[in-house]
Amino acid sequence: MKQNLPLFLLFFTSILFAQTKVSGVVKDTFGEPVAFANVIFKDSNEGTITNENGRFYLESDSTHDAIWVSFVGYKLNTFPLSQKVSYNLEVVLEEEVESLGEVVVYSGKTSKKDNPAIVILRKIWENRRQNGVKKFKQYQYDKYEKLEFDLNTIDSSLIKSRIFKGMEFVWEQIDTSNITGNSYLPIFINEAYSKVYGDNLLREEKEILEGNKNSGFENNQTLIAFIKDMYKEYDVYDNYLKFFDKAFTSPLSRTGVDVYNYVLLDSAFRDNKWCYNIVYYPRRKNELTFKGDFWVNDSTWAIKEINLRASKSANLNWVREVYIEQEFEVLNDSIFLITRDYFLSDFSLRKKEKAQGIYGKRTTLFDHYEFDIPKDKSFYKEQIDPYNEDIYMRPDEFWEERRMEKLSRDEKGVYNMLDTLKTIPRFKSLYNIGATLASGYYQVGNIDVGPVFSIFGFNEAEGLRIRLGGRTYFSQNDPWRVEVFGAYGFKDRRFKHGVSAKWLLDRKSRLTIFGGNRKDVEQTGASLTNSNDVLGRNLASSALITVGANDKLTRVNLTAAGLSIDPVKNLQIRLTGTYRTLESATDTFSLKYFDENGGIQSKISQPELDLGLYYSPNRKTSGYGVEQTVINDGDFPTFYVGYTQGLKDVLGGDFNYSRIQGLYFQPWNIGGIGRLYTTVEAGKIFDPVPLGLLSPIPGNQTLFSIYNSFTNLDFYEFVSDTYLSMHMQHNFGGRLFSRIPWLRKLNLREIVGVRAAYGSLSDENIALNQPNGLLLQAPTKGYWEWSVGVGNIFKIFRIDFNFRGNYLDNPDVRRFGVTGEFGFSF
The missing domain is CATH 2.40.160.50 (membrane protein fhac: a member of the omp85/tpsb transporter family)
Structure with a gap:
């Protein structure tokens, strides 16, 4: 019965506060939000950018007394911080009068003709099948995946709700998302470590799971598999990216010019590679599209960095937010390999910003790439024991050696929290009710x-x-x-x-x-x-x-x-x-x-x-x-x-x-x-x-x-x-x-x-x-x-x-x- 456990029963853990936290919105003097503005802790390299609604969240383990907020065509605003935790700030940017003549403001539909961003996009199309592991006969790499679910938008009414009577300890420490700015409480985490082998000549790929660690729920392979299928593998170079049984048009798609506006915003060195920065946004509402930007190399036309945020008007149920980040490493002058993939989704019965929901987060890291090491075709066809219990019982030393990024303090607390919750009769009752409805x-x-x-x-x-x-x-x-x-x-x-x-x-x-x-x-x-x-x-x-x-x-x-x-x-x-x-x-x-x-x-x-x-x-x-x-x-x-x-x-x-x-x-x-x-x-x-x-x-x-x-x-x-x-x-x-x-x-x-x-x-x-x-x-x-x-x-x-x-x-x-x-x- 437990194998069909629904998302809304993935409960509880505790987390720790960082030293400095700040969230808010950036607007211009007319009260309009400024999207993609830079927000940085003063005299540091710790920063973020605002989303399409001008909102931001930023945190640091160090103590800071101010943030810098800037955007092309606006004056730099140094905004003081009077306390370690400052939420719901409103930062106003003033236009840079002396440079107004040099600034081009893009709004509404952009032209397909004579648009330098479209010229660059065509170069990406021409070279997309020649990037990454596809340039080699064979490839293999290590893959680490971390799946996490968090209860979000926590307020006093939820904390005082009778449903959590006897489980109040889960609220002792709560954190805030640097993507949405909403408070959250981690309730589930799963880690997996695999070896991946592929052969482009044979068109074969094989992934061998070597370790899996789950926070409670009795190593529920069905729950883990369901979540992994929900967050399917995808390639941003594909024309369509499939999530939640829906096909979103990729901003790198050949049909992207029909549904997106593109703006060439900037150019700069990214890891010693000269790249162009292109911002994109939907031409129409209610379509399965994204907003965001990407950096593309000027010679290989390979993507160096990209972020995608699903349009809030997209015809998608129960999902309030979708946010994706991918980063690529320069192997040599012409090879860009993916090193990090981050996917966040915000599930909620209502799309209102203050409604409670659940974050689903997947972080996938790739390392130790090796190439042109052939294996027999029988290697890819050979069946292995589908269930090796040792894989789900790896010791802590195994994970310390193979994690490609350390768990944060709040993530470590998930394992202890679930062990405690499973001993509480009220939690067991809630768990059984939800499992009955699901199965x-x-x-x-x-x-x-x-x-x-x-x-x-x-x-x-x-x-x-x-x-x-x-x-x-x-x-x-x-x-x-x-x-x-x-x-x-x-x-x-x-x-x-x-x-x-x-x-x-x-x-x-x-x-x-x-x-x-x-x-x-x-x-x-x-x-x-x-x-x-x-x-x-x-x-x-x-x-x-x-x-x-x-x-x-x-x-x-x-x-x-x-x-x-x-x-x-x-x-x-x-x-x-x-x-x-x-x-x-x-x-x-x-x-x-x-x-x-x-x-x-x-x-x-x-x-x-x-x-x-x-x-x-x-x-x-x-x-x-x-x-x-x-x-x-x-x-x-x-x-x-x-x-x-x-x-x-x-x-x-x-x-x-x-x-x-x-x-x-x-x-x-x-x-x-x-x-x-x-x-x-x-x-x-x-x-x-x-x-x-x-x-x-x-x-x-x-x-x-x-x-x-x-x-x-x-x-x-x-x-x-x-x-x-x-x-x-x-x-x-x-x-x-x-x-x-x-x-x-x-x-x-x-x-x-x-x-x-x-x-x-x-x-x-x-x-x-x-x-x-x-x-x-x-x-x-x-x-x-x-x-x-x-x-x-x-x-x-x-x-x-x-x-x-x-x-x-x-x-x-x-x-x-x-x-x-x-x-x-x-």
Whole structure:
């Protein structure tokens, strides 16, 4: 249960104050903020620059009595400090009158023509593939990564809140961010040390984790992996930088001139290299863009330093701030290598500056570069033990030797603080509540009770339905797991049950055996690709509200056993033997068919052997036990190919038949215009079978928008033995609505979808199924429908308007329908 811990439960530690702290805002004489002004402690080299709103924060371990504030075209302001801690200062800069004639003030849109910044940008484009490690055949380096989460914007009301009763000691010492100027309290820290090897000729890269240290939460690999995936690796030279499932346009992108204004601000030596300083800012609001500046070398056109701050108007939920810094080292006259990458994000339910939130900070350092040391291709393909417990138990001496920057005093306190908090009963209670909301299970000893979100349901066969279940849970790396459920329908007055067990025999190859039994009511007309998941249950079977009568339900008694193995990473081969019986669950739905003697049967008994191949390249998982958690869900393609053989006269089997099926799912980031999801499914049954074994085109009679189903189709409206299905759904992410002034501030997102299916049904199958009294029809003309939708309503709701494309003359068809969906997304 702990493996799905949400961000808002990452609590508490303590920190120490520096000697001198100062924060505030820099304005001109007209009261307008001065962005990118220099703020430096007097007679020192310790300084910072203001953000786009003129705000700054600066601290030092030394005592200072003044700051210098300056910017091109303004007089130097020496601002006295009367105390060690000075917050919310307002510094006013006066224009330098005698130099006004030499100063060019840039505002609004800059010209693409004759702009020296654009000339430099084109040089960067021409040389970007020749910089860094890409200039060598092979490379290797050491990588140190530090992830930290902090509770921020702490005020007296939060400190006095009843929720922290008994935990007041965490507030003893609080610090302030030098990026946002807000107070914060570190609550979680994780450190990782790795060796990275790459070969540009083979196009291979391998990262070997050598050490990992976590502040509490029982070395939770899922939490760590989730956070790392949220802060994905990125390259500022790429056209688009992906964070939080959104594609931000990079200021170095070839399309950057369409969304950014560029200004050549300065030139100077940076580490003995002459560089140009370019400031950039968005041309329009509400787009996924940044503000900031970068320094670029005048001969190699490689980036020396860059900072990026996400536009505050960007269509992004729950994230109030994104700030990135990268620094590059000069290896020789022509090679610039990244040495430091800093990423800060400010999560909050509200974007107001004074609202409480959580900082997420990642610092990645790179060192000990070596080049042109070749390794065999087998080195990159070789699988290593996915979980070595020693990696998570490294002694302090290991970290003292390998940390590339020392922990600050407040960061060191995180480890001690979490150890203390874990002993406090109130903290344990808060932890368990949050974990239950995140995972859907409530832990009682070594048993997880749930999932709590499926306790109640309704359908025409069972009426009101109650379901309770549980599973064993000793740790996220359990080698075996048992899961059970029991359910009762108040209309049919029948008990249902399910039990499933699985055991991981070999961790390296993930050789697993599994088996179980389920006796339940199911809507088998809601999906095309068959599932042998014993405890699986789709939403269509238990939706509380449906469109029309959801009466075409089947009583399923399924027993399954099999094994699976992953011969290579993300490729699974699964062999399953099943035995199931199928019969109608309502009086208004029939599965009757002719048997081989011409008699009429209403129950199907069928054993099957199923061989399936599942391939999901680039999928990332956490956990090393029998069950794993996918941490980049919807971010990788999925391929499935399956072959099923029905066995007649084995265990009383009724039919002998063959079936093949295939599925391909692919999400696509389409640059700055959103995210596209595509699915193609195909299948064929080669022998006559009854309705319960055919392939119904998936209908959707619920009020939910369910991907891979046809919203304006009733269940079993189309049935086939040969089918081809295609689904496309594109989310523009607010790209269009952001152009409409009165809609812009709502941050709504446009969604369009197209769905189509072609199928056929043989004369033999039509004849075999005549006794059921249904007029079986296949979409031989190709059925299609389309939809338009509006997402991000109140940040959590989406509504779709669905239109039927053809077969409009069929009786009682639904030409139009409205569905919705709740969910949390960035």
